[in-house]
Structure formats: structure tokens, C-alpha cells
Amino acid sequence: MHADAVSIPVDTASAALLAERGLRMAVVDAADQQAWHDWVAADARGFHDKAPSGAFLEDLAGDVPLERAVGVYDETVAEPRIPVATVVSWPAALTVPGGGEVGSWAISGVTVSPTHRRRGIARAMLESELRVAVAGGAPLAILTVSEATIYTRYGFGPATWSTDFTIDARRAGWVGAATPGRVQFVGRDGAMATARTLFEEARRGTVGDVEIVGHRFTRLFGLPSDPEEQRKRRFVRYDDEDGTARGLVIYRLVEDPADFAGFTAEVLQLVATTDDAYRALWRFVLDLDLVGTVKAWLRTVDEPLRWLVRDPRMIRTTELREHLWVRVLDPVAALSARTYGGAGRLGLRIADPLGHADGAFTIESDPSGRAVVTEGEPAEGPLLEVPIDALGSLYLGGASAVALAAAGRLRERAPSDAAVADRLLRSPVPPALMTWF
Ligand SMILES: CC(C)(COP(=O)(O)OP(=O)(O)OC[C@H]1O[C@@H](n2cnc3c(N)ncnc32)[C@H](O)[C@@H]1OP(=O)(O)O)[C@@H](O)C(=O)NCCC(=O)NCCS
Structure with missing residues (x-):
């Protein structure tokens, strides 16, 4: 796919369709900070999120050149600067069976203001995104969804599935083999530096995984705009016997006010490029003192962890849920x-x-x-x-x-x-x- 796909101008077909309804569709000018902030505010409102702080907007500043943000504007509303609909997209590598990758058009931030819903604005945006993806040379478009009922009509189908774990850490037990390397705590900066190469290596080895850049990467380590959350994050790295980093777990602890020995460890990301690293990091998390429960999200369908504990029933899973949606172009x-x-x-x-x-x-x-x-x-x-x-x-x-x-x-x-x-x-x-x- 073309490297400069993010600078493709607005799709004229959808822009014309929306113009007939008195709406203006525009690509947000990356140099116009106010326009970018207004777009982020609309996106946050669309997902029922709190209004973005100045510090949060600074966290996102680095993403501006990486993404193509589109807004739909209604000049008749009280605050016409704030778009009534948003979508953002960018080129991202997707790993495919056989270990190759496809430059895909990743779509996110699809929102339509509750005041303008069900008038075909999302359809106009999605159809325009698919045309832009084609113009950018992307063989596929990809997205993750808030509701599984929205995107089939545009040709997307669910393509990966995941589940969440709630583990009784005290009763699960461990039967996995020992590992030759070591685990150690690392600071946020060190963890981020390691993760940049480690996550990419893991992504290239995982069919269905997508390259992650910008604030979507940084937020795993806690965004600077949310220092409270940032301070909760713990980073533990696994190094093999040669001292090479092979895995990283990011977790936080939630106290049970009634039981100081009953913390919940929330595994926010566990990435391993070797089986040893995978075993060592899971064992580390399950063995934490004062922790009764371990929670983990977006775990895979055939997670090896089930074979590493003595009592696999102690790993309770949510139902399988579709996660990545793929649209062949x-x-x-x-x-x-x-x-x-x-x-x-x-x-x-x-x-x-x-x-x-x-x-x-x-x-x-x-x-x-x-x-x-x-x-x-x-x-x-x-x-x-x-x-x-x-x-x-x-x-x-x-x-x-x-x-x-x-x-x-x-x-x-x-x-x-x-x-x-x-x-x-x-x-x-x-x-x-x-x-x-
Ligand atoms: C989902 C959302 C973007 C739809 O926007 P919209 O402008 O109202 O959608 P449209 O009017 O273009 O509707 C297009 C089609 O999608 C359908 N549709 C819209 N929202 C839907 C929903 N939440 N569930 C199922 N179908 C939906 C419409 O019925 C219409 O169907 P049709 O083409 O068969 O007639 C909007 O409701 C929204 O912002 N929701 C909250 C944020 C969100 O969940 N965004 C999706 C992120 S993945």
C-alpha cells in the first residue's frame, strides 16, 4: 500500500452525497491543531468518553501525521467546529497465514453524533473509507467493533476470536517446565524501549495480529496525561539465558478492601516471542503473593496456559467473542x-x-x-x-x-x-x- 495514503484527499462521492444533505465532509488538516482537537472531542463524545484534557491532546499529537482523520460538519449547529461524525484510518501491517503480511487499511473512531444518527452518515463515511483504501492500494480493510451488528453490510466479516480469563491463582497450580532465563522488573521507559521491537516480533509471528503505533502503543504503558493510571502499571521482562529480552508482561494490581491478601492482578498485555518467555511470565503472575485472582483480556482461542496449570478449571473464560473484522478489497x-x-x-x-x-x-x-x-x-x-x-x-x-x-x-x-x-x-x-x- 502507498506510504502516503494518509494524505489522500476527501472522497468526492461521499462528500457530494453529504453536501446534498447540508453536511460538509473534510479531511482534518494535520497542521490545524484546533481542528484536530475538535475532532478528538467529537470522537470522545461519540464513544461516551469524558471530554479530552489538554494533556490528553498532547499525548495524541504524535499520531497526527500517522493518521487520516475525517470529520463531517454541520454548519447549522451551535458549535459548528465540532464535527457531527468522525472516522480515522491509517495503513497497518497485518500478519497472514504463512508469516507474510498485508498492508491493510485500519479504520477506527467511527462515530456519528446522537443528534445526527440514522441518516446514512456512517454509511457515507464507511463507503468512502473503502474507496480511499482502494486508492491507497490496500488489499484489505480492517477494524475492531463496538457492536457486532454494524459492519457486515459494508463487507466486513469477523476473522479472529478472543476470550477473557479470570483465574483463581491460588488453586490453578503450576505444572509447566522450568525456564532457564530470568524475570525482572523494568521501568516504564525501559519497558517501552524493549516493547517496540518485542511487540513487532511477536506480531510478525501471530497470524491476525496488527502492527500497533502511536498512542495505541503508548497507552499500554499508561499515558502521561493519566499519571495516576501510569503509576499503577508494573512491567516485568523475561530475558533468556543469553540475556536477550524475549517477553514482557504489563499488569496492575487492584486491592480488595476487605482482604489485603486478595489483590486482583490485571494482566493488560503479555507478549512473548519464545515458549520459555510465555511460561516464565505467566508463572510469575500466577505466583504473586497477596494475589487471589488474575484477570487477562484478549486471550487466544488455544492459549497454552490451559496446559501449564494443574487445574485448568481454575481458568474461567468468557464466551468467545469476535475481535478483528476483515474486509477484502x-x-x-x-x-x-x-x-x-x-x-x-x-x-x-x-x-x-x-x-x-x-x-x-x-x-x-x-x-x-x-x-x-x-x-x-x-x-x-x-x-x-x-x-x-x-x-x-x-x-x-x-x-x-x-x-x-x-x-x-x-x-x-x-x-x-x-x-x-x-x-x-x-x-x-x-x-x-x-x-x-
Ligand atoms: C454506529 C454509528 C456510527 C452508526 O451511525 P449512523 O450514521 O446512525 O448509521 P447510518 O445511518 O449510516 O446507518 C447505516 C446502516 O447501519 C445500521 N446501523 C446503524 N447503527 C447501527 C447499530 N448500532 N447496530 C446495528 N445497525 C446499525 C442502520 O440501520 C443502517 O442500516 P441499512 O444500511 O441496512 O439501512 C452510530 O450509531 C454511533 O456513533 N454509535 C456510537 C459509537 C459506535 O459504536 N461506533 C462504532 C464504533 S466501531
């Missing part, structure tokens, strides 16, 4: 970027009401899993008819074509075609996104 580029589960051929007839990915395509993979993807469908052999949102769900190998076929969400040319598709498309390790954006 360029099937040839997107499907060529990932690998497949061996040699095979699969035809796809993609239905995309917005037109970006509509058409027939053939994936032809070799025994190593590398594929050539061409336009046109095979005359015979396995073929799926997939709506664009279902393709997004299949893309990272986290959803089952057999299940989607059983649910009537896709159609097979012959009864076993979905099973063939699963053999090729499923990722051996379920894809996972480890952060929110």
Missing part, C-alpha cells in the same frame, strides 16, 4: 499474500454489492502452500460462492467453511467443496489480534 493481492495448507485448487465466486471484490477467482497452491491467484473460475473442481463478508471471515483461516456452508452463509458447487476449502484455508494456529484499535 483486492482478492488477487490479498489471497496471494497468504499461504495454504498444501497443494490444491479452489474456485471462489465472490459477491460484493459494493463492487470492489466482485467476480470469480482461482487459488492454485503448490505443495509448499504458496499460491498463484488468478481471475476467472475453474471449469470443474471445488468452488465456493461466498458473500464478501464471509470471505473476510475465511481469509485468516480462523473460520470454518464447513460451518459457514452449514449455516447457509456460503454455497458449495459440490457437497465436499467446503471441506476442501478448509484443508487449504484453515490456519494451524487460530488467528489472534492482541490489541484493540
Whole structure:
């Protein structure tokens, strides 16, 4: 995708549509601090967040050149500087099956003021974002969602799933092997410096994970604008026997006023690039004195931790919830970027009401899993008819074509075609996104 995609001007089609309704759509000028602040204020209001402080706005200042923020303005309201709708987007690398990555168009901050809702403003913004992503050369658009009912209509499908843990730390027990390195506390600056390379390394090794930059990275360490929260964060690093940093856990402690030995440790991020680091950091957290409960969010579907404790029932999980949503825009580029589960051929007839990915395509993979993807469908052999949102769900190998076929969400040319598709498309390790954006 093009490096300067963030400077693509406003989408004329949506701008014209909104202009007919008396609204002005504009890309926020990165040099106009006031416009940027007003945009952030609207975004915060849209998510029922408190109004941003000056210090918080300073925390975000570094993000301005990295992102393309769009506002929709109504000149007739009492405060016309504040947009009545917001969206922000930027290019971000997404790890795909086989370990490659796709430059994707990450979308966030979608809000429409309660005074202007249900008039098609979100639709105008989302459709414009998809056109901008195409113009920027992104084969995919990605987002995380507040509600799972909003984005299918734009062609997004859920592609990774996650769960939250509540662990009875005293009863879970530990049966994992010992680790040769050491764990140690590090300060915030040291933790951030380590994390910059460590998180990227972990992200490149995790199918479904997305590069994280700007304040979305910094906030894991506590934003300077929230010193109280910042002081609560603890950082523990694992170094292997050669002294190389291989993992980092960020956690905070919440006291139980009735029981000083009953703290809850909240694991905000646990990133490990080796199995040793993963074991050492989880063991450290579960062994903390005065801690009865450990909570952790966005944990993966097949977390090894279940096999490291004596009593896996002591890890209570919330139901699986979809996390990353994927929207394919360029099937040839997107499907060529990932690998497949061996040699095979699969035809796809993609239905995309917005037109970006509509058409027939053939994936032809070799025994190593590398594929050539061409336009046109095979005359015979396995073929799926997939709506664009279902393709997004299949893309990272986290959803089952057999299940989607059983649910009537896709159609097979012959009864076993979905099973063939699963053999090729499923990722051996379920894809996972480890952060929110
Ligand atoms: C979600 C939100 C952006 C929708 O904005 P909007 O301008 O009212 O949406 P639109 O009028 O363009 O509606 C477009 C379509 O989405 C549907 N829709 C809108 N909000 C929806 C919701 N919360 N749940 C399900 N469907 C929704 C509309 O019914 C409409 O459907 P249609 O195209 O089939 O007719 C807005 O309600 C909002 O700001 N919510 C709070 C913040 C939030 O959750 N943002 C999403 C972040 S991921």
C-alpha cells in the first residue's frame, strides 16, 4: 500500500452525497491543531468518553501525521467546529497465514453524533473509507467493533476470536517446565524501549495480529496525561539465558478492601516471542503473593496456559467473542499474500454489492502452500460462492467453511467443496489480534 495514503484527499462521492444533505465532509488538516482537537472531542463524545484534557491532546499529537482523520460538519449547529461524525484510518501491517503480511487499511473512531444518527452518515463515511483504501492500494480493510451488528453490510466479516480469563491463582497450580532465563522488573521507559521491537516480533509471528503505533502503543504503558493510571502499571521482562529480552508482561494490581491478601492482578498485555518467555511470565503472575485472582483480556482461542496449570478449571473464560473484522478489497493481492495448507485448487465466486471484490477467482497452491491467484473460475473442481463478508471471515483461516456452508452463509458447487476449502484455508494456529484499535 502507498506510504502516503494518509494524505489522500476527501472522497468526492461521499462528500457530494453529504453536501446534498447540508453536511460538509473534510479531511482534518494535520497542521490545524484546533481542528484536530475538535475532532478528538467529537470522537470522545461519540464513544461516551469524558471530554479530552489538554494533556490528553498532547499525548495524541504524535499520531497526527500517522493518521487520516475525517470529520463531517454541520454548519447549522451551535458549535459548528465540532464535527457531527468522525472516522480515522491509517495503513497497518497485518500478519497472514504463512508469516507474510498485508498492508491493510485500519479504520477506527467511527462515530456519528446522537443528534445526527440514522441518516446514512456512517454509511457515507464507511463507503468512502473503502474507496480511499482502494486508492491507497490496500488489499484489505480492517477494524475492531463496538457492536457486532454494524459492519457486515459494508463487507466486513469477523476473522479472529478472543476470550477473557479470570483465574483463581491460588488453586490453578503450576505444572509447566522450568525456564532457564530470568524475570525482572523494568521501568516504564525501559519497558517501552524493549516493547517496540518485542511487540513487532511477536506480531510478525501471530497470524491476525496488527502492527500497533502511536498512542495505541503508548497507552499500554499508561499515558502521561493519566499519571495516576501510569503509576499503577508494573512491567516485568523475561530475558533468556543469553540475556536477550524475549517477553514482557504489563499488569496492575487492584486491592480488595476487605482482604489485603486478595489483590486482583490485571494482566493488560503479555507478549512473548519464545515458549520459555510465555511460561516464565505467566508463572510469575500466577505466583504473586497477596494475589487471589488474575484477570487477562484478549486471550487466544488455544492459549497454552490451559496446559501449564494443574487445574485448568481454575481458568474461567468468557464466551468467545469476535475481535478483528476483515474486509477484502483486492482478492488477487490479498489471497496471494497468504499461504495454504498444501497443494490444491479452489474456485471462489465472490459477491460484493459494493463492487470492489466482485467476480470469480482461482487459488492454485503448490505443495509448499504458496499460491498463484488468478481471475476467472475453474471449469470443474471445488468452488465456493461466498458473500464478501464471509470471505473476510475465511481469509485468516480462523473460520470454518464447513460451518459457514452449514449455516447457509456460503454455497458449495459440490457437497465436499467446503471441506476442501478448509484443508487449504484453515490456519494451524487460530488467528489472534492482541490489541484493540
Ligand atoms: C454506529 C454509528 C456510527 C452508526 O451511525 P449512523 O450514521 O446512525 O448509521 P447510518 O445511518 O449510516 O446507518 C447505516 C446502516 O447501519 C445500521 N446501523 C446503524 N447503527 C447501527 C447499530 N448500532 N447496530 C446495528 N445497525 C446499525 C442502520 O440501520 C443502517 O442500516 P441499512 O444500511 O441496512 O439501512 C452510530 O450509531 C454511533 O456513533 N454509535 C456510537 C459509537 C459506535 O459504536 N461506533 C462504532 C464504533 S466501531
